[in-house]
Amino acid sequence: MSANGRAYEESHPWITFNFETRSLGEVVWAHLGESYSKCQHLIGAPLQPRVAWDLARVYMRRGALASAAIEGNTLSEDEVNDILDNKRRLPESQQYLEQEVLNVLNALRSVRQEVWESDGAFRLSPDWILGKHSELMEALDVAEHVNPGAYRDVAIVVGNYRGAPAADVPYLMEELCRWVNAILDDAASKRDRTPDQAFFLVFFAATLAHLYLAWIHPFGDGNGRTARLIECAILAHCGLVPWVSTNLLSDYYNRTRSRYYERLDAASRSGDVAGFVGYSALGLRDQLREQIRAVQDHQRRVAWINYVHERFQSEPSTDTARRRRAVVLAMPDGEPLSRKQIRYLTPTIAEMYDGASERLFRRDMSKLVELQLVEEVSSGKYESCIWRMDAFTPRPELGVFAPVLEQLPPEPAP
Structure with missing residues (x-):
């Protein structure tokens, strides 16, 4: 145990609440620059209300399913749509799979509602995180050591990774919130920051909050889902990322699940935090490219319909x-x-x-x-x-x- 009495400093020396942006290569900055640009294009893209609503629904469902799938949920996108649109009921033995996805969806909806009602300022707090964890674990049959909406009080090992000492969890979560909020305050400083610089800082806050919560592992279960929800919430509240894009990273992490775990492991094992941030930046760029193509396809189709009608005017x-x-x-x-x-x-x-x-x-x-x-x-x-x-x-x-x-x-x- 260290002199100040915090066991994590010896067991988890990579938890430093510090990140040097100078460790990022030029390619990562290029990915972030393109992502910011694409977010602004999406924000300004005209779409028919029904199409915009459909796209938002598709991406929110896809992100919710992805976050659950990373933790082992085996439902397909078609099955989730059938449950939500046609009120299909799964056999009793599989209903927990449905509940897991519904919980993520409900938590995302609550984030969306908070964004709509927000005055623009978002403060990450332990109470907010505990509340969201409770939503994510609602009505699930959990192990004895899992307390929805409460930190764990036992040691936990997931795969080859051991979570931070339980006694340090409350302190670490307070420090995580303090650190993330400081980054968000820096991003919101209009005097010193251009919008693209603010976007970069918000992205760092979101991905670092995700990474650090995974390192701390404050809960007996549901840590990954909570980490990805925090990431989404930070992006959603910043005003620089359209809601339809805030949950793209969950889908990316699921598509590249083995690489996701590799990057999480490397970040703690060798201190390669920049590797995880760069991996996430690449994913956001690629997912935004897909979204832009979907929007452009619709706009192209609308332009074509209008043009065809125009040609027939004579x-x-x-x-x-x-x-x-x-x-x-x-x-x-x-x-x-x-x-x-x-x-x-x-x-x-x-x-x-x-x-x-x-x-x-x-x-x-x-x-x-x-x-x-x-x-x-x-x-x-x-x-x-x-x-x-x-x-x-x-x-x-x-x-x-x-x-x-x-x-x-x-x-x-x-």
């Missing part, structure tokens, strides 16, 4: 025009289709062409080609021209950013 409002418009809007992106495939794209289109001659179908396709909404890529094979919405996509074959407008047909007459 056409008579007839059943023929409606049929042609339905065909082009039903065609998938980047997939050449035969005449037969197009005629049966949807039940509605199949009904429109029921009994129609091949000549009528060819006239329809010729008109869509004339409007440059469809192109014939080979004999009898057609493809949607939705690529015209990619206004600034580089064209490698030309060696330039090809102006799409040069390839468009004349605008319809007013």
Whole structure:
């Protein structure tokens, strides 16, 4: 035991409540810079309310399931959706799996509500952490040494890792909150910090809180879920990360579970805290890239629908025009289709062409080609021209950013 009476200083010398950002390489800073930029793009992205709600629901459920899955939960995303959307009930022997995921979801919802009601300032406190642990362990059949919403009072070993001495846990949790709050205060200092610098500090606070709680292991069970929830809450409260992105890291940790455990182990075994922070920074960047693509796909589709309707403004409002418009809007992106495939794209289109001659179908396709909404890529094979919405996509074959407008047909007459 050390001179000041804290056993953890000898048993867990890596718990120092100190992190030197100078230990991060240039690549990590690049990942963080890109992540900040992508968060701002998402914050400013226009989306239809229903689509935004659907995306938020998908990512919150996925993150909740991921956090539970890391701890051994075996439910699939489809099963969770079936439980939540269709009120499916699992067999009694599997209901604890459902409860684990529901608890994470409910804890995330409570964080979201706190963000909505917040004045912008978030203070991590032992009481807040204890409350969230209680939510995460609600209605679960736990071992005798596990007390939901209370620190453990026994030694604990998980795999090859031994948690900090139980007698030191309350002190360590107070110190963790003090340290994290100091980083958040630094991030909130508008006089000294630009928004991107504030984002970096908030990210450090979130990932370090996650790492240190895993090191301290203050609870008999549920430490990982609590650590990942804290990480999400810190990101959610900062005002620099959209809610839909705050839980992305849980999904990343689950996808790369073996690497996640390796980084946690290396951080304590060899003091490679920068390795864990860098691993998390890479994951956030990659997950944000996926989110940006999902948002862009929707925006691209909306732009295409609007453009198709615009091209048909000069056409008579007839059943023929409606049929042609339905065909082009039903065609998938980047997939050449035969005449037969197009005629049966949807039940509605199949009904429109029921009994129609091949000549009528060819006239329809010729008109869509004339409007440059469809192109014939080979004999009898057609493809949607939705690529015209990619206004600034580089064209490698030309060696330039090809102006799409040069390839468009004349605008319809007013």
